[in-house]
Amino acid sequence: MDLTIINHNNQRILTTAQLATSYQTENKVISNNFNRNKDRYKEGKHYFALTDESKRQFINLHQIEDGSKNANTLYLWTEKGAWLHAKSLNTDAAWDAYEKLVDEYYSVVKVLSEREQLIASMKLSLETAEEINHIKNDLDLVKHQVSEELTLNHGQQQSLHHEIKKRVESIKNHYEMTSREIYSQIHSHLRRAFAAPKYVFVKRKDFEEAVSWVKTWRPLV
Helix, strand or coil: CCCCEEECCCEEEEHHHHHHHCCCHHHHHHHHHHCCCCCCCEEECCCCEEHHHHHHHHHHHHHCCCCCCHHCEEECHHHHHHHHHHHHHHHHHHHHHHHHHHHHHHHHHHHHHHHHHHHHHHHCCCCCCCHHHHHHHHHHHHHHHHHCCCCCCCCHHHHHHHHHHHHHHHHHCCCCCHHHHHHHHHHHHHHCCCCCHHHHHHHHHHHHHHHHHHHHCCCCC
């Protein structure tokens, strides 16, 4: 998914134009869905609304050229806001795009920021030669802890996503359920089985086990 990366408030966001392009719809459809369901959206959780000087500064900083300058308010959509829009549109294109956004756009910033914080903390700890011996000992412990806590890399995310799709396709004709219902259930069960808020946050050490789990999973009917 070829999107210009935009961050705001330490998280990755999308403009209305970017979201509309991703979901294969028009800006006004996104805006209309938002206005019709405004009570479901919470500012700071699902979106950010920039006006006046904050809007101008943001547009200039990110060199946004999608017509947002003419709008009174610039809306920036978080991952949870994108999910609400996919739910409102409820098209296969929107749901497919949302999955790609989660896998390839929204989730990346968290992984990178955690890694950068770990590197920065290590650099700060190496201020004096006397501390180096202590750091070497601590580093062995940190490496072990990090290896236990690291989530799936991009390739593993793609592989697990492929296995999930393959499993759903192989069993969907055996149950009186829609594909979306089966997808929803397998994702829910996978999150519980591996204590992960989303399948992309399954621990890297559990990758092989997760793949085997998906291959034998059956829905509850």
